Amino acid sequence: MSTFAKLTPRTQRNLGVLFTAGLLFWASLASLLPTLPLYVKSIGAPDDQLGMVMGAFAIGLLLFRPQAGQTADQQGRKIVLLIGISAATLAPVCHLLTQSIPVLMLIRAFHGLSIAAFTTAYSSLVVDLAPPENRGELIGYMSLVNPIGMALGPALGGYLQELTTYAPVFVMSSILGLISMTCAMFVKAPPVMYAPQDQKEKDQFWQLLISDRIRVPTITMLLVGIAFGAIATFVPLYIKDSGVGLNPGLFYTAAAITSFLTRFVAGKASDRYGRGRFITAGLLGYAISMLVLWQATDANQFLLAxxxxxxxxxxxxxxMIALVADRCQPFERGRIFGLFVGGFDLGIALAGPILGLVSNIVGYRSLYLVAACVAFAGLIVFMTLSSKSVADSFRFALGYGKDPYAVSKVG
Structure with a gap:
């Protein structure tokens, strides 16, 4: 934490308030993870409709993500941050107003807006405030809001549901969002930086998407998003169907604990040793976890996965966020983050209906074999296409080459 101590008091305060808002935001969102699939199932939705409801979350992500990035660059990060938290505050209680599948899909799409806005603004703010030479380290520390929130939220939501009914869980999620928004009001964002006139034509959506520096990270995020969709949507149902007697919230808590420990060291190490080997290790971890889920038969194996x-x-x-931050200028950061993380959103959107159909045909267990293949595909894409040539990509992915697309200092 010596790096944090070297920051100015104003920056320390900003990061502290931002961290608290982020922690509460993710706890709000994650508290519904073990509850929502069971709630939708309880109102009579089959797996394919469940997948559509859960996947509709990503529709809001996809529709709003480009606009969130553009607004963050042109109007400032804070307004986008507040929009995202507002959606996270309102959406949970709206689930209680209907049992109609089409209406629930609309509510889920609105809820998806929350992540589109929040993650774009949060990531941009952290990178704006972080010194380039310590970028990976500070991103690692500030991204701890996700695993801590993902540890607290599902455990709270899962146990509250067991003690009461579904309604208090949704109300609790909204209250956490409201407190998060209160904290976010105190964030002081850096001034907006505008693109030079000769750069504006290069910043159009398709020009950014097809550029070598962004295309492969976006495709990799798409494939990981599909694998993550299998975790977010079907794990509670798979655990219940397997009869192992495990609270599904504990699966997400186990994931959050190791995610917390990993982020504490990986960001700083990537500043020193380069981004490639850590991205490769992460992709391999995703693929192996899907294989363990495929073979899981008891509670300990689910927790291991x-x-x-x-x-x-x-x-x-x-x-991966640090890698993309290395590859972009401040005036385009919001749009590039919006586009790049949009690949993850699209993966989640595809995962719901596609994997829901797979589960109807071959069951939950075989669904995770399919997800493992998708995760391995992401690993292959990164290891062969992340640099100027296949050989250079292998070297970069294994930590033995520099990033040729970086525009700022990186270790």
């Missing part, structure tokens, strides 16, 4: 998935996510996601 959660722990490995947490290692994968805790390594891959923050270091």
């Amino acid at each position: 959660g722990a490995i998935e947490g290692f994968g996510g805790g390594t891959f996601l923050p270091i």
Whole structure:
């Protein structure tokens, strides 16, 4: 934490308030993870409709993500941050107003807006405030809001549901969002930086998407998003169907613990040793966790799969954000983050209906074999296409080469 101590008091305060808001935001969102699939199932939805409801979350992500990035660059990060937290505050209680599948899909799409706005603004703010030479370290520390929130939220939601009914869980989620928004009001965002006139034509959506520096990270995030969708949507149902007697919230808690421990060290190490080897390790962790889920037959194996998935996510996601931050200028950061993380959103959107159909045909167990293949595909894409050539990509992915697309200092 010596790096944090070297920051100015104003920056320390900003990061502290931002961290608290982020922690409460993710706890709010994660408190519904073990509850929502069971709630939708309880109102009579089959697996394919359940997948559609859960996948509709990503529709809001996909529709709003580009606008969130553009607004963050042009109007400032804070307004986008507050929009995201507002959606996270309102959406949970709206689930209690209907049992109609189409209406629940609309509510889920609105809820998806929350992550689109919040993660774009939060990541941009952290990178704005972080010194380039310590970027990976500070992103790693600030991204701890995700595993801590993902540890607290599901445990609270799962146990509250067991003690009461579904309604208090949704109300608790909204209250956590409201406290998060109160904290976010005190964030002091850096001033907006505008693109030079000769750069504006290069910043159009498709020009950014097809650029070498962004295309492969976006494709990799898409494939990881599909694997993550299998975790977020079907694990509670798989655990219940297997009859192992495990609270599904504990799966997410196990993932959050290892994700927390990993993020604490991986970001700083990536500043020193480069991003590639850590992204590769994270992708491998995702793939192995899906294979363990495929073979899981008791509670300990489910918890092991959660722990490995947490290692994968805790390594891959923050270091991939640092990689993309290395590859962009401040005036385009919001749009590029919006586009790049949009690949993850699309993966989640595809995971719900596609994997729901797979589960109807071959069952939950074989679904995770399919997810493992998708995660391995992401690993292959990164290891062969992340640099100027296949050979250079292998070297970079294994930590023996520099990132040719970096525009700022990176270890």
